[in-house]
Amino acid sequence: MSPRKAAVLRDRDDSDLREHLIATAERLLAEQGGAGLTVRAIARAAGVADGVLYNHFADKEELLAAALRAHVDAVHRGLPPLPAPGTTSVADNLTAYLQQGLALHRAILPVMVGLLAQPAILAKFGAAQGRERDWRDVLADYLHAERDLGRLAPDADLDATVTILVGICHDEVLAALLPGGARRTSPVSAASVITTLLTGIGMESF
Incomplete structure (x- = not known):
């Protein structure tokens, strides 16, 4: 945006x-991370x-926090709808x-890692x-609904289940970002993880 156009914005509505x-x-x-991002660079890109x-x-810091929140919300909005409880199979x-x-996590964690020093x-x-609702909270609600429907074991530890799945997301993404982190020859298989997990929390047929 040019300085003139930005000035018009300023005059019309703050x-x-x-x-x-x-x-x-x-x-x-999203393009370059937060390390070294200055007020001058933001102002120039904004045309002000x-x-x-x-x-x-x-x-x-307040501006970048708002920008990070906008980025996280935009990523959430861009994801496809999740299946409802009681549909198809719990595994699927x-x-x-x-x-x-x-x-x-692949869209968000790289940006956050770049801000660890701030x-x-x-x-x-x-x-x-x-x-937008946090994916972790949506996942927890889904698991509780499935347990209420009798499709998960009544004594299943759902808090631990959520922690395991969130931890897998962190490990998969951070391993590729942090210096010296473990490197895999292939990405994690979501289906394999879920099959293994349900062996512990699923009913006889899931």
Whole structure:
């Protein structure tokens, strides 16, 4: 966006310019990560003067936290719908949930890893409520619904199940990002993970 067009936005509606700044910072985060991302770089990409950012945000950390939240919400919105409880089989449904979780973490974790050296941004991100429900919460609700339907063992530890599946997503993505992390010759098989998991929490037929 040119400085002239950004100025028009500023004159017409401050909320438009604020959203423009968030969208610009979100794009830069997704393209190059947060390490070394400066106010000047964001302002130039947005087509505004450096000081304009401080008319809408207390500091760079607040802007990048809002941009990270926008990125996470956008990734959630771009994922396909998840199967409802009671449809097809639990194994097929949980495979779909895990595949979505892996896709979600592959899109989000690289950006977050780039911000580890800036904990203030992650703290502000954590304090801000997102517009989309967290995948972990959706997964937990699905498991509880399936247990209520009698398709999972009544004594199944669903909190542990959620932790296992979230941990697999973290391990799969972080192993490829962190220096010295383990390297696999092939990505994790969601179907194989779910089959193994259901051996412990499933009924005789799942």
